Amino acid sequence: MKIGLSACSDGQFKEWEQHNIELRKILARMGVKSVMANHIYATQDAYSGTDAERAEDLMRFYRDDSVEAIYDISGGDLANGVLKYLDWDVIAHSRKMFWGYSDLCTIINAIYAKTGRESVLYQVKNMVYAEGNLQQRRFADYISGTNQDLFNFNYNFLQGKRMEGIVIGGNIRCFLKLAGTEYWPDMTGKILLLESLGGETGGIATALNQLDLMGVFNQVAGILLGTFTAYKKAGLSLSVYDLLKMHISDSLPVAQTAEIGHGADSKAIVIGRNMNLKSHY
Numbered sequence: 001m002k003i004g005l006s007a008c009s010d011g012q013f014k015e016w017e018q019h020n021i022e023l024r025k026i027l028a029r030m031g032v033k034s035v036m037a038n039h040i041y042a043t044q045d046a047y048s049g050t051d052a053e054r055a056e057d058l059m060r061f062y063r064d065d066s067v068e069a070i071y072d073i074s075g076g077d078l079a080n081g082v083l084k085y086l087d088w089d090v091i092a093h094s095r096k097m098f099w100g101y102s103d104l105c106t107i108i109n110a111i112y113a114k115t116g117r118e119s120v121l122y123q124v125k126n127m128v129y130a131e132g133n134l135q136q137r138r139f140a141d142y143i144s145g146t147n148q149d150l151f152n153f154n155y156n157f158l159q160g161k162r163m164e165g166i167v168i169g170g171n172i173r174c175f176l177k178l179a180g181t182e183y184w185p186d187m188t189g190k191i192l193l194l195e196s197l198g199g200e201t202g203g204i205a206t207a208l209n210q211l212d213l214m215g216v217f218n219q220v221a222g223i224l225l226g227t228f229t230a231y232k233k234a235g236l237s238l239s240v241y242d243l244l245k246m247h248i249s250d251s252l253p254v255a256q257t258a259e260i261g262h263g264a265d266s267k268a269i270v271i272g273r274n275m276n277l278k279s280h281y
Contacts, residue, residue, distance in 0.1 A: 010076025163222025
């Protein structure tokens with residue numbers, strides 16, 4: 001198997017190069033050959049290349065028939081800059097899955113909005129972070145077809161007992177960058193996944209306010225809350241669910257999972273795929 005490693009968001013620091021070398025070694029041991037994009041490391045401020053250059057890196061992988069999947073290893077703020085340079089016809093007719101997380105949810109949700117195709121919200125570099133051994137085992141099992149544990153996450157319902165719909169969303173701050181653009185997906189009947197690395201009361205509350213003012217909570221079939229890393233660490237009196245309840249009806253199903261988000265132990269979820277969640281109680 002051959003994959004492409006892209007960096008459509010912020011350029012990486014040179015001191016992270018060892019992580020990337022280790023990642024490629026791990027993949028190679030699994031029988032996965034990896035090819036790096038031309039623009040990975042920051043050369044001018046946060047940029048590894050222009051928006052057009054990073055977009056071309058991605059399209060080169062899509063056009064290369066030897067590349068079976070694309071994993072973006074970046075994050076930050078710059079990913080939405082590539083959107084207007086992407087060839088959506090090529091992406092729509094490709095069977096390749098795009099993987100990424102955090103800021104890459106701009107591309108992931110744009111892919112669904114423009115083509116209806118699925119992508120995976122997951123950071124493959126989790127395999128070299130704190131829970132590396134766990135993540136390597138999950139990913140190896142997925143690649144070999146042994147099991148789907150990488151995608152099987154635990155959840156519980158906070159409100160309601162069932163929800164079904166196509167999953168969209170991801171990082172709440174980055175997802176909202178698509179609002180008002182042609183890349184914003186149709187929210188009708190969807191399951192909206194929301195998670196975040198940063199943001200305390202103000203940051204999360206203002207994002208929920210914006211979703212409310214856009215009418216999103218009246219359109220979706222349910223909400224799945226992932227992890228909110230900084231919010232949890234802050235030890236605030238109001239939970240994210242408490243903030244959410246200020247904007248939704250009692251009849252809208254809400255579930256939560258501690259296994260989707262920015263944690264080193266986070267699992268993967270497919271954006272653009274129908275999911276049926278049911279209460280276990």
